[in-house]
Amino acid sequence: xxxxxxxxxxxxxxxxxxxxxxxxxxxxxxxxxxxxxxxxxxxxxxxxxxxxxxxxxxxxxxxxxxxxxxxxxxxxxxxxxxxxxxxxxxxxxxxxxxxxxxxxxxxxxxxxxxxxxxxxxxxxxxxxxxxxxxxxxx
Numbered sequence: 001x002x003x004x005x006x007x008x009x010x011x012x013x014x015x016x017x018x019x020x021x022x023x024x025x026x027x028x029x030x031x032x033x034x035x036x037x038x039x040x041x042x043x044x045x046x047x048x049x050x051x052x053x054x055x056x057x058x059x060x061x062x063x064x065x066x067x068x069x070x071x072x073x074x075x076x077x078x079x080x081x082x083x084x085x086x087x088x089x090x091x092x093x094x095x096x097x098x099x100x101x102x103x104x105x106x107x108x109x110x111x112x113x114x115x116x117x118x119x120x121x122x123x124x125x126x127x128x129x130x131x132x133x134x135x136x137x138x
Contacts, residue, residue, distance in 0.1 A: 062091045065113045069093075078104045080125045091115060096122040 078097050085094040
């Protein structure tokens, strides 16, 4: 007896449903295991846990880190100032230098307590003397 189109479609839908069930039974546990393994590898090599953004989780704020390292950075010849900046939505420590030399680049660390350090050529800072502007406080 020849099957109608509706009967063949019903049998095909049944096979497709079994395939979906099989893939759920097989892939959901595999994905769960992969996520658990990735979560277990989230700790850094220095023992610090990593955040979801890929950046290490710092125990001190960037303000505390900058305050602790600012005197040492300002002692370096050629460093004009330091500040907190932002790069791609993440906080960074900016070190303003009068001229970027290989010696200075080697002496300023790439990061301080997990926060990246960025060198920025600013030239020499000049202090203004006297009144700036029209003298009316503006």
